[in-house]
Amino acid sequence: METKWWHDAVVYQIYPRSFCDANGDGIGDLAGIIGKLDYLQTLGINVIWLSPVFRSPMDDNGYDISDYCDIAPEFGTLAEMDTLIAEAARRDIRIVMDLVVNHTSDEHPWFVEAKKSEDNPYRDYYIWRAPQADGSAPDTQRSYFGGSAWEFDAATGESYFHLFSKRQPDLNWANTKVQQEVHRMMNWWLDRGIGGFRMDVIDLIGKDVDAGITTNAPRLHPLLREMNAATFGDRDVLTVGEAWSATPEIAKLYSDPLRHELSMVFQFEHITITHDPVEGKWKPRAFDLREFKKVITKWQTALADTGWNSLFWCNHDLPRAVSKYGDPGRYRVESAKMLATALHFLRGTPYVYQGEEIGMTNVRFESIDDYRDIESLNLYRERTAAGVSHAAMMEGIYANGRDNARTPMQWDASDNAGFSSGQPWLKVNPNYCEINAAAALADRDSIFHHYRRLIALRKAHPAIVHGDYRPLFEAHPQVFAYERRLGDERIVVINNFTAQPVELELPAGLRGIPGKCLVSNYTPCSELGNDLVLQPYESFAIALDARAA
């Protein structure tokens, strides 16, 4: 496989609204991000995925774009965006922009025009259908944010399609003009020097509403190949598609370099195994380590020769990793480090979501009025009206609601966690005096410095990036362990996912083999002796001595 710069890259995701507010209006901004680039350089990341900063009415915090070629005033200006790109480049950091083209905002000029009349030249940029004879929606498709995916428009007597909020009308990708407009816009950004695109819900753009197909429709991959050819194909950038519906076979279609589509996709199988099969994320399912290991091994193995994995625990739509998979209380530090190690030694490109590197946790606001996320608010209304109790719905929000990830970044122990001198748009997590970046930077044993080591190790050991993956202790209910191997280099990674100590008998091929500890969350680091007793959430990686192994 041809080696690409993004194979050994580590990406840091910034949710701009919650990262750092430089002008005191309570909303994070570009100037705030520029002021924190040194922090990110210290961490060692070399790509920033920037969640949307484009002009937007912010119905979905910027995932509803009204002008793709301008910056939302609350975030800053185009000139500041250019400064961010340049200042990041000075630190060897590239900026990956969020490409949200399944839908626009209802305030986008295309939609404003499209609504005017059935024969408006922009009408066909969106998906319009007549209601059924009895006046009901054209079909039963539901929106991910609650209610029907069809919104009736009285002015023209037709309904438009929206898979997210009714203020996020879906673009009609069957229209070549839409394709060309998006390609032109992508090139405009590439010419500004960005490092690539994260592509929002990209598996939806091929949809065929008349056939009732939304994900993985026949048009999807041809559209991506056309996009590749018309925009980034001849530029050395990172592209990552959000693909909730991807199986390993589908992920290969996206990421096989010979197919000229994307660098990689985000797949979510390791996330959805913690959701109820019927009720989804609002009814959380206990984390089952054995199931998780099967999923990871399946993906590591399936994409070994063709395609590329992305690796992540969290993003702006998901709960905090330490709360979900670790212990946010007594073993917060140990378990956050363990989760980081377990993920960062896998094959693929790791993504760190802001605050993950300091072990930020989920939040429990008592009142639903303290939440801002459109999805949580809509679904709370819809489901409590349908009979789900307030308490049950709040438990769902505490476990999986999106605002868990969106509370302001905790920079220090000063007011509002140093995020803003004004009133933050979403309350700060009350634990900021203990959990914050300043404290983490000052403590050599912090989660932050653990991430820093992991990122540096990836750059230093090709086996982490390109080595084979072999699962160890596959049936063990508490331990996730694996070996990575490239030529003579062998790295063994062992993680206890529980608060209970574990006695582990090593297989003959590993027992007693000397090696060098690369990273550990306990001192001294364990050795591969005959009896291995793992402490709560203990985790370490050992590079085996090549001659002995």
Ligand code: NOJ
């Ligand atoms: C996925 C994004 O990650 C999420 O935040 C957003 O609400 C939807 N796509 C719609 O754009």
